[in-house]
Amino acid sequence: MPTLLRPVLADVLLAILLTALTVATAIGQPAAVSPWALLLAVLSVAPVALRQIAPVLTMLLIIAAVGVASLFGYGDLPSGGIGLLVAMFSVATLRSRRVAAVMFAATVALLALVYLTERDDLVWSQIAQAALIIAGAWVLGEGTRRWARRTEKLAADAERAVSEERVRIARELHDILAHHMSVISLQAGLAEYVLEADQPTARKAIGTVADTGREAMLEMRRLLDVLRVDRDEEPDLRPQPGLEMLDELIARTRTAGPAVTVVVGGPARPLPPGPDLCAYRMVQESLTNVLKHAGPGGAQVALEYGPHTLTIRVTDDGPVVRGYTEGHGIRGMRERAALYGGVLTAGPRPAGGFAVSLRLPLDDR
DSSP: OOTTHHHHHHHHHHHHHHHHHHHHHHHTSSSOOOHHHHHHHHHTTGGGGGTTTOHHHHHHHHHHHHHHHHHTTOOSOTTTTHHHHHHHHHHHHHSOHHHHHHHHHHHHHHHHHHHHHHOSSOOHHHHHHHHHHHHHHHHHHHHHHHHHHHHHHHHHHHHHHHHHHHHHHHHHHHHHHHHHHHHHHHHHHHHHHHTTTOHHHHHHHHHHHHHHHHHHHHHHHHHHHTTOOOOSSOOOOOOOOOGGGHHHHHHHHHHTSOOEEEEEESOOOOOOHHHHHHHHHHHHHHHHHIIIIITTOOEEEEEEEOSSEEEEEEEEOOOOOOSOOOOHHHHHHHHHHHHTTOEEEEEEOTTSSEEEEEEEEOOOO
């Protein structure tokens, strides 16, 4: 059964139940009930079947039935006003507060009319009591509407969080695979090239491939542990990489060919996990691009620790870049930097090569 039909079917069943009880109550009264009175009694509850499709129309039909029954002197309806309560609740839940206020005022006016036509001495306390009961249905419906909106907002926030997490995981996978596979590819090519002429170099390159592959698997496992549904195994709780692992990253890049130098300015200090990972991934992605595009030229990684910011600049001495188009890696670094209030710029250098600069705010509180 379609999901949208279930609430409507429930309303139809509720209307049938209320109608059957109303008819049974009317027939069970000592005095005979006229067909018109019975019809109006049915119309005071049967429209409940349409309460979610047309709540205002439902309430107007019930108000009309109760009003006509009062004008023709049929006395109290067997339904006891349950239809009005359900209709008021439905209008408050599904329509605006202004519409609910109008329907509430119309209902209170109807109740006053009923007391005026059925009783010689008007008792205002009875009207006030009835109005409070209707107001209770209104307040309950308003609370239900607010709860439904809050639930929808929470669901939208959860969906957005899942989407953002997917993007983050995709970015992590890109950073891990792009860097390590670039190193592996270059070292494997070097080993193949010098396998017969220079076996020590080939052996060292093959060792680098093995080490890089193991590190890639380790980082992949750490990332996939977050997604693991089966919790029988203990997850890898080792911290994500950060600038403390920068020396290893530089050493691994050097083994692939480029001469990388590191310059640190200002007193180095630890960063929070998020910005620390952001800084590491920026250097990792930049050095990956050096391996891919800069050739055998040198590269420099400069870190400047300021009072309130950390600036990282990665440059290389590659050839002049023409027709530069920003790729997914640069966009991913920029998005990651924006998460922590940072700014990333990247582009070709006029004299040749490429430069990537990241400026991260440091919160020393």
